[in-house]
Amino acid sequence: MSTAAPAKKRPTNPKVPQDILEKAFRLMATSKAMTDIYEANFKFVSKYVHATSRGHEAIQLAAGLQLLPTDYAYLYYRDESILLGMGLRPYELMLQLMAKREDPFSGGRSYYCHPSLRRPDMPKIPHQSSATGMQVIPATGSALGFWYK
Template sequence: MTNTTTVIPKDTTISLDILRRAFGHMHTAQRMAELYDEHKPIASKYVHSTSRGHEAIQLAAAYHLQPQDFAYPYYRDESILLGIGMEPYELMYQLMAKVEDPFSGGRTYYGHPSLKRDGMPTIPHQSSATGMQAIPSTGCAHGIAYRERQGLYENKENLPVVLCSLGDGSVTEGEVSEAFQMAVLHNLPIVYLIQDNDWGISATGSEMRAMDAYEFAAGFKGLERMRVNGSDFVDSYAGLAEAFSFVREQRKPILVHAKCPLLGHHTSGVRKEWYRGEKDLKLHAQDDPIPILHAHLLGEGVTEEELQAWQTEAARRAET
């Protein structure tokens, strides 16, 4: 791999089981977002974001994480949490600040997980996942690299890697640049996943930055970089398969830039109707990951009746 765009073949083989799993998780995430809006008088009292529009890239990332890995999600990564095995009701406990919240007992915002559960990647606590996770996640990768070089891992066949997920707006923060510098300086095993929906709160990308994260990454000699279509699950899954494989084998960092639509609100307190026009909303809706995967599954021979049954089953998970 070189410091250039990686070409992801569209005919990458992905099993039907994985495609069905992604289709189900997408519809579960969609139904959760709908429920939060349907119960807006209650749910909006608790600040939250949903993953609508970002489901494809987030699920692709989740499916490539392994139990020995460490993950640092950002506040919109609801679908990553579903993808690693969290149940919708567990996420809702955090939304409503309930003591049953498996992450913090109701002490942290929705989408701010911390987890140490058998069979799942470890998620260290982070109090504000708006870019500040870049340095702790890079420090975690530094610790992994140190232990590896000191021969402290008994299982050398399944060494951990780190996933640091970031929104595109956070890349303008100085601490993110500091993290990138250390990652390439010390060859750290970390995947920086940048989810770019062209919005940073209520400002567009063109109002906030002179370049996107992929272009910015070119300034860090030794940081591999890749673009994927974050609204297409097949493209996202194939790209992240290559990215995670690179980091696991080469023990070096990579930045993956994923372009996604923003289909929901920025947060429950910064609602889309307050700052986005009809033209922008329609433009983003064209890249909705759900109909894209729906069409792909039809092309794979799955019937419309089967897809409707899968959708109903997935939506029911969000309601029970």
């Protein structure tokens, strides 16, 4: 006879609508599938060194789904899931990975997941350096500028 307490069902957060939870799950699965494809075929599909958002999908999607077209996003090189959450399609991300002219971020001239974006219907992503952490300085300057305004 077991003395362990019966497993409790986790309550779902009533503040997060079911359709948003389902969208986040689909995007997580998409991100994982993209990572699996990249890692299995990296010698053939990548023109640049790249790192995926593996392990960061949940928090990145939570952030990406909250961003508005009036927001600014200062991303780093593993923020692929935020881009999916913002509404970019896997095809668009693959164009950058393969350094294609149709790449929506830089026309194939920037490393993978070093986006810059000025679409009117999406958050603005200023151009960034390839050095790790270099998004912090311009992000801080922008935040101070908005604060002073």
